[in-house]
Amino acid sequence: MSDNRSWSDIGEELRDAVGDALRSGNFKDLSDVVMNTVTDTVRNVSSRVGQAVSESVNYTEEYEQATRQRQREREKERQAAKEARLAMLPAPFRRVGRVSSVLYRVFGGIGTGVMAVLCTVFGGLGLGYGGGWWTAFSVLALLLGAFVLMVNVGCKQKLRLKRAEKYVELSGQNQYVNVEELALHTNRTPRFVLKDIRRMLELGFFPQGHLDSKGSCLMLNDRIYREYITLEKQRKVLEKEQKAQARRAVEEKPQPAKQPQESAGGSELDEMITQGQDCIRRLRNMNDNIPGEEISAKLFRLENLLKEIFEGLKEHPEQLPQMQKFMNYYLPTTLKLVGAYEQFDDLSAQGDEIREAKAEIEKTLDTINCAFEELLNRMFRETAFDVTTDAQVLQTMLAKEGLTGQRDFEFEKVSR
Known part of the structure; x- marks a missing residue:
């Protein structure tokens, strides 16, 4: 029996089946016909009811989605209207005195x-x-x-x-x-x-x-x-990312290979260099968190000086005893000052004392950079003296052998 059969067709079919059963006296076929008819009818009704329920559910979901969308739009409009009203309100002001x-x-x-x-x-x-x-x-x-x-x-x-x-x-x-x-x-x-x-x-x-x-x-x-605080945080994050990218670009540059040299002091030298590299990493991280350009330039210079100092220590391990005070006091104190500056700079409200402390730290960093630069010069001072002496001796010997192309009276003066 088709799903699209009408109720009149079903009634005619039942009537014909009953008439045939009465004429023939065989009611077995009548039972089968009635059973099939009822089953098809129930199936047809269930299908129509399921279709109606499905359409109702779909309509309900679409209605709820449309309702939520309208609510979101109204909420946005109310928020925009609220912000507009707040923007038009005069700033709170007290006429003190x-x-x-x-x-x-x-x-x-x-x-x-x-x-x-x-x-x-x-x-x-x-x-x-x-x-x-x-x-x-x-x-x-x-x-x-x-x-x-x-x-x-x-x-x-x-x-x-x-x-x-x-x-x-x-x-x-x-x-x-x-x-x-x-x-x-x-x-x-x-x-x-x-x-x-x-x-x-x-x-x-x-x-x-x-x-x-x-x-x-x-x-x-x-x-x-609040808007300023949000923008300031975004700016700090952006500057931090830019610094990190610049740092990675510098670190990814190929470094010239250095010849291995004999080290004096063994494990003590290696330990000091490892500590120095760890301090450089800490300084770099703190510099990435500090957005100021002037202070960042000073910290970049300090970091480069520290790199050169520890590279120089590898080449001149005899300077190890002179580096003890540097490692035990100067460098830890420097990191402590930079860490304090980082904490102060992260404060949203900075009073006069905080600003004065930051200014004093910036001034101290200039002194530290000059001192570390002098330390680096001292490490290579003896080497520079030896090189200068060798150059002068070589010039004198070449002049005595007449290989400099100078006239006699000039190279007599050189010999003297």
Whole structure:
């Protein structure tokens, strides 16, 4: 029986089968026909129900996918709208000293006027009568100085508030601004502006204010600062990868083969050279983690000096005793300083003490490089002296044999 048979066909087939069974009296065929008909009907119904369920499931999955896609799109739109609203909001700003500056100036001005009059009166009495009037005049003069100081403090607070308002105005909708730009528009030096901003951050003028690691940019809200931190991390990773690539390119260059030489000191020399190579690797890794170009140049120079020193030690093992202090103190201390610089440089917020410590380490690296360069020169000083002596002796002998092409009176002078 076909799946596409209609219910009318099934009914006619059953009717014909029943009629044949009644006429012939044989109901066995009727049972088979009924069984086959029912089986085909059930199969047909099950197939249609399964198809309907499958179509319903497919429709449900497509509907859920479309719903999730619309939800993601709406979430993106809400996030974009939220960021747009945040960008339009003014940067958090507190007018610190707005009230206190007025109080300082008012009461300081009143006190200054009163004390000035009293000082004049008591000063005149002191000139006329002397004695205790001068003591009273001295006390009043001190009070006058205190009130003048109050006026000065109030004026400074007022001026600082005006500068802070100017900084916010110059930042505009970006809510960040370069220190040099602030210095240009306020007719101040960048150093003064940077110091002024740090003082304002301490006093709480900018509740969400931050300076970048170089002290060159003022950011007035946390959102901008988080974006800066993300970009700074990406920049450090990129610089680290570039340094690693440059390092690999240098290391992959073929090195000229060196003749094996006899070593004095045996295992002690090998151990010292191994320690030196380990220190060079540590220095290289720390340099890769430090993004600053100036400090990196100093560390590159230091690394090359160390390579030359240990290569020179291989050629001059007699310098082994002189290298003990270098290995036990100078080199470990140098690595300790560079490690501290790496930790300081990784801090997102660096105060004055951290910046001063970094500057001192950079200055010390210059001294270390000069000292290590002198150490390298000392290792080859005797060799250079021997070579110079041999060259002079050779020139003298060639001149005596008349093989230099000089005239007699010239080579007599050389002989002498």
